[in-house]
Amino acid sequence: MWTLLRIELFKIFRRPRTYIPFAAIAAMILIIQLGLKFDGRSYLELMMSSLSDSFIIPYGMIMNGYLVAFVILNTLLIQVPLLVALVAGDIIAGEANMGTLRLLVIRPVSRTRLMLVKFFASVIYTVLLLVWMALLALFLSMLLFGTNDMMIARNTVMEQIKSSDVLWRYIAAFGYASVALSTVAALAFLLSVFAENSIGPIVSTISIIIVLTILSEMNIPLYDNTVKPWLFTSHMLAWKGFFYSRSDGQGAAVAGSVENLPAILRSLGVLLGYIIAFVTAAIVAFKKKDILS
């Protein structure tokens, strides 16, 4: 299994196009950081507009590395799944396109094992993308903007987390994000089985994610109560839940707490369920497939 995995990773990382997502992420992050460094004040003023009348706002302290990292993560919500789909959608269809799939399948390795190894390879790729993001979005921001308490602007509530209470939340968030992105990878992986060319799976995955995300965010009662809890896109945002603290009943935030951990864990369960379903379906479909490419 390890030999096969090493071979898959070797194939992925020897291909120039693999590095495009890393470069793209770096570019996007640096652009955001530059923007906030030069004019973060406008952004904050927007965020704090309804508070600035009643409160003295220490803008300089609020614009710190932890906040910048959050802004970056928020902004890259749509882009990173696309980058994940780029590799995961290509992993079977790309081989079919290149003609190498038929050489792989005649190896004395079961198709199931082949598929599992390829899926794990795409998960590892996803995790590496996230580690890269963490380094640039979080640690670089901490270096450029310093650290302080973190303000989270929610829809109807503004939350504050003490600086000593932040880092573990980011670790948990990145951990959750890797599962969320692996779900995208699993979908792209499944679609990749049915195509002879990677464009199809990549575009389909992105389209599906966009449509489902719209459904998840729309707040139309018909969808809210029926379909929404079952869409995996509704649960991909749960990493933010690690930044929502519990209230102590008198309006103060409780340090080290998570507002609704069971909800996050439930979302995690839904995502894991989807991953298992997608990958199983992919393996079943692949086993039955006649390789004519």
Added chain:
Amino acid sequence: MKYLLLLPLFFVLLRGHAQEPATLLQKVRARLDQVNDYQAAGLMKTNVPFLKVPEAQVTIYFKKPDKIKIKNDKGISLVPKGAVTISLNTLLRGSYTTLDAGLDTLNGHRVRLIKLLPQDETADLVLATLYVDESRVLILRARTTTRENGTYEVEMTYGKYAAYALPDKVVFTFNTKDYKLPKGLTFDYDDGSKQHASGGPATGKVELIYQFYNINKGVSDSVFQ
């Protein structure tokens, strides 16, 4: 806290009767006058419907006659503006008519209600009501109505530093604009928790618990920049 800002008031009052409002207030002022400056350590608790912030360890600086600053050395604190600026400016400028509004009980203490009406009709301050504990010569509560900044209230509890007329605890209640950001901007995670339903102005409460005061040890002006 806010009641300290009423200091200038007393320069304008003329009545001298011991039990008359002006006299009473003058007595209070005399006690306050002992304090030229102080640096205090306090715990600030914020209870505003749309804010979820942790308790903060803050330092409060005061310098006669009207400089106040609340500082959080370790992190961010959202200090209500009224706590340090609003009343101070308004009250400094005006001259008032004092009215005796009778007696009442507040938190188990007998208090005399004194209403202040600014003589300047264009002033931001419309009305101020002081609840003064006659026996201890301390202001327990001040309720102020302004034109621009709504109504706010300051309630004081005294203990160790009552001799200086410095409170152990101040509860500052104020009106604020409501807070709301569009969902398309925040992309919140809906974890099913019931959040504060926004819509219309809200009332906020900030509680400041003074842990100890360093009185008259000297406070530099640069602190208030």
Added chain:
Amino acid sequence: MSPIIEVSGLTKSFREQHAVNDLSFTVYPADIYGFLGQNGAGKSTTLRMLLTLVAPTAGKIRIFGMDLRTHRNEILRRVGAVIERPDLYKYLTALENLSLFARMSGIRPDRRQLMSQLELVGLAERAHSTVKTFSQGMRQRLGIATALVHDPDLVILDEPTNGLDPQGIADIRNLILHLSSHREKTVVVSSHLLSEMELIASRMLIIDKGKKIVEGRADELFDPARTIVELDTEDTSFTAEKLSHSQWHPFLRERRGEKFVLRMDKAQVPIFIQDMVQLGVKIKAIQPRHSLEDYFLTLTTANQHVDSFTD
């Protein structure tokens, strides 16, 4: 001698079409087994079924005495194949490609072993070049090296000479002969070129429209005494009329445009020509034909299964 490959009743249908229809054949050790058929006859599909790329609709396949369905990995460890164009990873070097596939087949060759494989196919100098820079012929050779790197007992080559120049074709031919005679490997080669196949195959299977036409030893399948001739005349309708009334009528197999194709013993050809001339037929040309299409005409009826040919 127990067979290397035993196929019985093999069928593959796509929708309602039978790409392969009730095919049975046997390959013995050290055979160079030729798979012959026109394009679309079902050769490729059959080979893909032997390699588990395609699942049969019906039928049984046994390789090395084991059922392919239940002993797949064990069998494939000892099989090497090149299917149609050898597509390899263009962005990797020859050496990297070879190493990759070797390790997937369960062996861990060191650099020396890999380089000697590349020498065998004449690619040692280009070991570190990416496949992107290779010509078609070089890719074919690398494909074969990949098929052989794990020293398989059975080698399956699907149209290995496609797109090669005559030198390339000769190289492949020599390699196949070498594999069989010096390395004791069993080779299954498919092609649509009868002339090529005749030069190397020891046994052959001819298939058409997914069905077996005939199977047997090469020298048995082609009776050297018989031949196909193609007659080109000046007045086609006149010739047709004369032929139909002559004793040569049963020898006529088909009309190809203006030409007539007949089957007869070689010894009969001079007599035939004489007869035609005497009947007044103006002969423009008379040529022997020896293609696969013509071979089909040597059979008594077009679609009948024949186990061996004797006439």
